[in-house]
Amino acid sequence: MEEISKVAKALSSITRLRLINIVSKFNGLTAIEIYKIYKDTYNDFKYRESIYRELEKLVDAKILKKEYDKDSKRLIYKLNIKNIMINFDDDLKIETDMSSG
Structure with a gap:
């Protein structure tokens, strides 16, 4: 239940939705x-x-992951999840498709 709350809260901000959009288009960017x-x-x-x-x-x-890129020696943000589905059948849980990149 806590996982659903965290994801829902993260997706409740227009700024965070815009940031997800940016990272999804240009996967592997620094915060700057x-x-x-x-x-x-x-x-x-x-x-x-x-x-x-x-x-x-x-x-x-x-939703995002943070990695150290050894080649460029930078801390980069990448999309961690491609799809999110909330399953209401049994216990509430989030099923995700993890990003492959």
């Missing part, structure tokens, strides 16, 4: 790169720190 794309794409001023906090909430909900 995501911030710049967000700033250039949306007419919605956010501080860099706010974007970083929103990204961390998405990581905490396991």
